[in-house]
Amino acid sequence: MNPSVDALRATFGNAIGRGLESCGDTIVYVGRDALLDVMAWLRDTPEQTYDYLVDVTAVEYRDRERPLEVVYGLRSLARRADLRVKVELDPRGDLAVDSVVPLWRGADWLEREVYDMFGITFRGHPDLRRILMWETYAEGYPLRKDFPLRGRFSRAEQVRQALAANPEAHYSMEELSIAEAYEELPVDMKERLRRGERGALPDSE
Amino acid sequence: MKRVIETKDVAGQSPNYLLAKFQDLVDWAVNSSRANSLWPMPFGTACCAIEFMATAASRYDFARFGMERQAFSPRQADVLICAGRLPFKLASVIRRIYDQMPQPKWVISMGACASTGGIFDNYAMVQGIDTIVPVDVYVPGCPPRPEGLLYGVLLLHKKIRGESLFDHVPRREEQPLDDRGLRLPPEEIDEISEPFGNSVHQFRSA
Numbered sequence: 499m500n501p502s503v504d505a506l507r508a509t510f511g512n513a514i515g516r517g518l519e520s521c522g523d524t525i526v527y528v529g530r531d532a533l534l535d536v537m538a539w540l541r542d543t544p545e546q547t548y549d550y551l552v553d554v555t556a557v558e559y560r561d562r563e564r565p566l567e568v569v570y571g572l573r574s575l576a577r578r579a580d581l582r583v584k585v586e587l588d589p590r591g592d593l594a595v596d597s598v599v600p601l602w603r604g605a606d607w608l609e610r611e612v613y614d615m616f617g618i619t620f621r622g623h624p625d626l627r628r629i630l631m632w633e634t635y636a637e638g639y640p641l642r643k644d645f646p647l648r649g650r651f652s653r654a655e656q657v658r659q660a661l662a663a664n665p666e667a668h669y670s671m672e673e674l675s676i677a678e679a680y681e682e683l684p685v686d687m688k689e690r691l692r693r694g695e696r697g698a699l700p701d702s703e
Numbered sequence: 704m705k706r707v708i709e710t711k712d713v714a715g716q717s718p719n720y721l722l723a724k725f726q727d728l729v730d731w732a733v734n735s736s737r738a739n740s741l742w743p744m745p746f747g748t749a750c751c752a753i754e755f756m757a758t759a760a761s762r763y764d765f766a767r768f769g770m771e772r773q774a775f776s777p778r779q780a781d782v783l784i785c786a787g788r789l790p791f792k793l794a795s796v797i798r799r800i801y802d803q804m805p806q807p808k809w810v811i812s813m814g815a816c817a818s819t820g821g822i823f824d825n826y827a828m829v830q831g832i833d834t835i836v837p838v839d840v841y842v843p844g845c846p847p848r849p850e851g852l853l854y855g856v857l858l859l860h861k862k863i864r865g866e867s868l869f870d871h872v873p874r875r876e877e878q879p880l881d882d883r884g885l886r887l888p889p890e891e892i893d894e895i896s897e898p899f900g901n902s903v904h905q906f907r908s909a
Binding site: 631632637640645646647648649652653654655656657658659660661662663664665 | 791792794795796798799824825826827829830834835883884885889890892893895896898
């Protein structure tokens with residue numbers, strides 16, 4: 499068992515749930531409200547220095563009583579130690595956790611992917627929107643267990659919506675707006691940005 | 704190939720003049736030129752694109768069949784080769800590319816996924832690119848070997864040689880999308896996309 503678990507429990511007390519070992523990895527469950535504090539502590543405490551966020555993902559289990567888990571993989575590059583932190587969410591309740599983007603910038607797209615696939619919102623995320631599916635995707639969150647494998651709409655409706663998407667809007671404008679190049683954009687492009695043009699169904703030509 | 708030129712026998716002599724219908728001669732000339740200088744527009748999205756590259760490289764070399772120049776611009780392409788699965792996110796892209804290609808244009812659907820959706824019978828994948836653009840030749844395989852793609856190209860040559868400039872129906876009159884934004888009626892798309900084979904039995908929740 500990774501000694502970080504005991505150190506966590508000594509520091510945060512009840513906010514730390516059970517810790518267990520699986521295939522040589524240590525998993526520790528953390529209460530949702532304490533997540534940001536725990537992560538900051540794990541990153542900044544000299545004995546811990548989990549400075550590298552490996553991945554953010556989520557798991558939903560087939561038996562619906564089990565909670566939905568958000569999983570954070572942490573690694574300390576200096577100490578060569580791994581720790582997996584999990585937060586349990588009630589699938590019937592409100593699916594929201596604090597974003598760790600303030601701690602690790604790399605969490606940005608990872609959390610967007612979890613949002614896109616599971617519908618979990620990350621409070622405090624700077625730009626939370628779909629990343630894999632297109633922005634007008636209306637069928638729901640594909641990796642949830644109640645999502646039909648072939649999608650909710652008929653194939654014809656899926657084709658219609660896909661064809662109606664503007665092929666140039668996928669990576670559009672938003673990505674540019676947060677880029678440093680914003681000031682150098684042509685005037686008309688800035689205008690389109692200002693109007694919030696993205697993901698809107700294109701007018702018939 | 705259609706027999707274009709006939710010889711006229713004159714008694715006791717070798718044939719010394721030729722007869723041909725003017726239309727057939729024009730068709731023959733135009734279609735041979737088209738068939739023998741197809742410029743492909745590769746649209747490679749998956750493993751089929753690797754086989755496509757092998758087909759283009761020196762061992763198989765589809766330049767032998769006049770496909771010397773790969774056009775990475777749809778404006779200078781004759782045949783769109785969709786090599787690989789097509790997610791819904793790319794549907795509007797391939798449609799835009801197809802619309803940008805000048806007539807006459809043809810489409811080869813390479814591989815199981817491009818032709819039918821293949822093993823990806825799920826929420827993200829187009830079930831056959833013929834729901835998006837018209838397809839002339841389907842090449843089966845997962846992925847097809849280069850010989851398979853070459854055979855598809857040769858079939859396309861054959862198809863091109865059978866066309867006629869003098870049809871009053873404009874060739875491959877590809878209608879723009881209808882008012883629903885589809886190129887086929889919705890019932891037809893649903894029918895094309897029906898699960899088949901093993902994917903009928905796959906687990907499906909809810």
